[in-house]
Structure formats: C-alpha cells, structure tokens
C-alpha cells in the first residue's frame with residue numbers, strides 16, 4: 029500500500045476527492061496532506077447539487093486534523109468554485125470541514141468530546157496541542173451551532189437567577205428551563221434591560237407556554253415576569269427564602285456570641301454551621317454538640333427554632349393548610365423579640381401570595397443552584413473568565429444541553 033492509499037484510508041477521503049501529495053516533516057513531527065478535486069471532473073453546486081463547470085480554485089486553505097501516526101496533521105486544499113446556471117459562482121462544499129473552520133469536523137468532534145469529559149480547557153489545549161484562543165474558537169462555534177439548532181418547543185417552567193461574575197458587584201442573569209434542566213441563556217447584569225433582553229430570547233409562542241416562573245424577590249425579575257408572561261404564576265424560590273432565614277439566624281448568633289464573650293462566656297464559639305444545618309442533616313456529632321448547648325436559653329436557639337419550623341411550609345399540598353401554617357409561624361416569628369427574624373418574617377409576609385404558589389407548581393431554583401459547582405470548576409480550570417462572552421460560552425457549552433457537534 030502506498031502512502032497515498034494509506035492516508036486515504038486513515039483520513040477517510042471520499043471519492044472523487046483525491047490526495048495530490050503528502051509532505052512528511054519528521055523533524056517537526058508534522059504531515060501535510062494536499063487534497064484536490066480531480067481536474068478533469070465537473071464540480072457540484074452547493075445549493076442545488078447539480079454538476080457544473082469549475083470556474084476557478086480558491087486560494088489554498090489549511091485545516092488542522094487529528095494527529096495521524098503521532099504526527100500533527102494538516103489538510104490543504106484549493107477549493108474549486110463552480111459556475112451554476114441558477115446559483116452563479118459558488119464555492120464547493122468539502123466533506124471534511126464546515127465553511128470557514130480552521131479544523132476538520134473530526135478534529136472538532138474530538139475537541140468537544142475532550143472538553144466535555146474533562147471539563148478542563150487547559151488539559152484539552154495541552155493534549156490536543158491547541159492554543160487558548162483555538163479552544164475558545166471551537167467552543168464558541170459549538171455553542172453557536174447548538175443554539176441555532178434549538179427548537180421553539182414549549183417551556184412550562186422558567187427559573188430566573190442571578191450569579192456573580194468577576195469580582196465586586198457584577199452580576200449576570202440566568203434563565204433556565206427547570207423541567208428540562210438546562211440553561212436557556214445568560215445576559216450581563218440583572219436590571220430591567222437585562223431582563224428585557226433575556227425574555228426576548230424566547231418566541232411569543234414559547235412565552236405563552238410558560239405556566240410558572242421561579243425566582244428570588246428581586247424586583248426586576250418580578251416586573252419582567254409580569255410584563256412578558258402575565259398569565260404565568262410567580263413562585264418565590266424556597267431555597268432563596270431559607271437563605272434569608274439562615275442569614276437572620278446567623279445575625280442573631282453573632283450578636284449573642286459577642287454579648288456572651290463580654291461576660292467571658294464562650295458557649296457559642298465555633299457553632300456557626302451548627303445553627304445553619306437542617307435538623308435532619310445533622311450528624312451524630314452535631315447532635316451531641318447541639319444537646320450540650322442549652323438552646324431554650326439562647327436567643328439563637330429561638331431563631332433556629334423558627335427557621336426549622338419555616339422549612340415545613342413547603343411540605344404542604346393544600347394552599348389553605350399552608351396559609352394557616354404560615355400565619356401561625358408568622359405570629360411566633362414576629363413575637364420572638366429577635367429583630368433579624370422579625371425583619372425577614374415581614375418580608376415573607378409581603379410576598380406570601382407568590383410564596384404559596386409553590387403548593388400548586390412545586391418548582392424551585394435548585395437546578396440553577398446546582399450548577400454553581402460546575403461553574404466553579406470551569407472557572408478554576410479556565411484562568412477565570414476574562415470577559416462575559418467566554419463566560420456565557422462556557423455556561424451554555426456545559427449546561428445548555430445543546431447539540432454541539434458539527
């Protein structure tokens with residue numbers, strides 16, 4: 029078997045494309061393969077598939093291919109342009125790559141697979157001998173392809189979330205399909221403009237299909253849902269609510285710990301996370317530590333008690349019972365003489381109608397919260413995100429459930 033035939037089989041060069049020549053450069057571990065469309069043959073119009081006369085050949089282009097025999101492999105070709113009676117002068121399609129790509133399809137496929145399984149850009153770049161920008165380029169193209177393939181299918185439940193981006197007060201708005209467990213899109217900031225922009229990514233029919241939107245108490249998100257999906261219910265996310273409650277417990281603990289220290293009492297030292305844990309998640313050790321504290325004598329014990337009671341609000345299946353339970357809870361919270369607890373209780377009361385919608389729809393922002401660890405991991409292996417575009421690409425690449433392959 030000669031070299032040409034060998035490479036023809038390795039590369040899967042489809043007839044009538046043929047190998048014109050092969051340049052092996054052993055010193056640089058590199059092989060360059062020149063492909064061509066036979067000169068005697070007519071070309072094919074990319075629009076209608078008809079045979080047409082070859083008009084000319086474009087300047088040579090080079091694609092990076094998968095390594096062959098451990099040599100970095102490049103494909104060269106001067107792609108013919110055909111002259112179609114109907115479609116005028118057109119550049120022919122080549123079977124090994126998409127238009128304007130610097131890589132062959134097979135190469136992009138492997139790079140995408142590698143990125144997905146390793147979740148590590150640096151490793152991918154090293155293993156495939158790619159530059160940082162080349163990895164980004166492949167990811168961007170993959171996301172673009174995936175986004176254009178998305179269908180305008182109905183989406184029942186939407187989640188609206190914010191996440192921090194870079195340092196300081198930079199936020200992004202994240203829209204999720206909570207049932208499909210995928211991120212629909214992300215935009216910069218979390219203001220009215222950002223909310224308009226992200227709702228604009230859905231078609232009118234899709235917006236009409238939304239039954240409920242889960243979110244925090246963030247005003248711009250509430251306004252956005254009322255404006256773009258007025259028929260849909262707003263469901264304030266229980267995890268966000270419990271986070272507010274936990275913050276209140278922690279404030280009480282801090283103040284009490286400080287006051288106790290002034291009397292030289294160290295009872296609350298090192299107990300921060302004990303109070304934030306849900307009762308059923310406590311370890312044996314936790315429970316022992318907990319018993320040692322006289323919780324009925326402590327303000328933080330009273331705050332903790334209100335927190336644990338509040339969690340049961342989401343166990344209800346009837347709105348009437350849930351409302352009754354909340355009212356009882358509200359009374360005990362506002363009579364706790366604990367300022368931070370009273371403050372959050374009043375906030376919950378203001379939003380109670382859209383908290384109780386949970387009983388019917390039972391949706392949360394858990395999915396968006398769950399991807400935080402994925403994002404952290406991507407961040408850690410990607411030298412952070414130098415700009416929003418890269419950040420968005422990464423999030424959609426890993427959490428968009430897109431069809432990324434060429």
Ligand SMILES: [Zn+2]
Pocket residue numbers: 073074075076077078112113114115116
């Ligand atoms: Zn044509």
